[in-house]
Amino acid sequence: MLRLTIRQMQYFEGLAQALHFGRAAAAMGVTQPALSAQIAEMESQLGFPLFERGAGRVRLTEEALTLKPRIERILAEVQDLESFARRERKVLEGRFRLGIIPTIAPYLLPELLPRLKQGFPGLQLEVREAVTGTLIEETDNGRLDGMIAADPIVEPRLAYQSLFEDAFHLAVPEAEAERIAPPVAQESMALERLMLLEDGHCMRGQALAVCGMVKPVTMESFGATSLTTLLQMVSHGMGVTLIPEMARKTAALLPGLRILPFAAPGPSRTICLAWRRSNPRQADLAALCGIVKEANQAIT
Incomplete structure (x- = not known):
């Protein structure tokens, strides 16, 4: 029976992003041998290699590329579960990863960021600027908590709210x-x-x-x-x-x-905030919708 652990999947995700054992281990706060051992155990259970190793370079195998979005979705669901367990926290508190398209970011962020900083001092906001297709993929697989883009946002696993x-x-x-x-x-x-x-x-x-x-x-x-x-x-x-x-x-x-x-x-164009349908941070998303609307009113 396959018994992959959450830790193994987290190590896989970290290595898939860094493509370097040393950097991945450092980013995750573990030793390189510990990371290598978990990846090797994961490969043993799956029955196929996940990474091509050689000359200091690491590449994902074809099997790993197929597996990667599935693991990302599993880890996103785990994160959602953890967020639900911490639901007593205040609105817009803790880490929130927000994606925003390039034709919105330079104009909205100068007004939005100070409002969020002043109104929600416990918020640890991370901003990712990219085109719509990239943000949809990263919101779907859990690397982003939400995204601001223009409608249409075509992804059945995402919900969205029109802002203005x-x-x-x-x-x-x-x-x-x-x-x-x-x-x-x-x-x-x-x-x-x-x-x-x-x-x-x-x-x-x-x-x-x-x-x-x-x-x-x-x-x-x-x-x-x-x-x-x-x-x-x-x-x-x-x-x-x-x-x-x-x-x-x-x-x-x-x-x-x-x-x-x-x-x-x-x-x-209709500007929207989108998020995974399974995301439990509904209060955070509702508050963010209101702040974005206020920021837009201030710049138009």
Whole structure:
């Protein structure tokens, strides 16, 4: 009978992340021989190797890659159980790992973080910025407690709460603003010069949806990795780009840039907080929803 222990699975997860026995052992506060012995016992019980060892490098085997998401989900459930057992703690106290997408983080965090620090001094917040797909995976497997992103969040194992609507505007070069008569229609030919974020960013798909019948041609061969880069390119006359309401005040400070409204009903995105359905920290998540809404109101 297979008798894997929680400790063995934790050691497996640590080594799978570090890919180095020494660093993994140090991160987990154990000796390298102790870590190696537990991994070896785990491999013996499973009947196949989990790691390729050689020349100081460690790689996961094909079997380990298949096993990894299952172990991560098991450990996430264990963590949820531990959180439930400590349910008498105060709201938003202790460790909370929050993911947030790059087109929200730079604009929301400067207002959100001070509010959380002042209102919840016992909170140990860890922030992870990544694209939506990565955050969904890491929330599902338990590496994150929650994530802030734009709808849609397509994962049946996650629940989510809509927080607020974030309207879109069009950022254009100052020299061209007079030729693009606001409010801008979604069929405007100005959108042919729309510059997009790289694949993987949800705002790329949202920008394409805004364009209606107009096909962007400016950025067919490459895209930017951040909205800040796109805005710099717009300010130098290289094209136009979509900008969310929460970034409007920051963008307005850039020279050579003009922010134009869209014709009503204007396009927007729905910002959500998502979490694993099994996550017992419902009071924490509810409180976080309220604080995020307050932070957004302060910046828009």
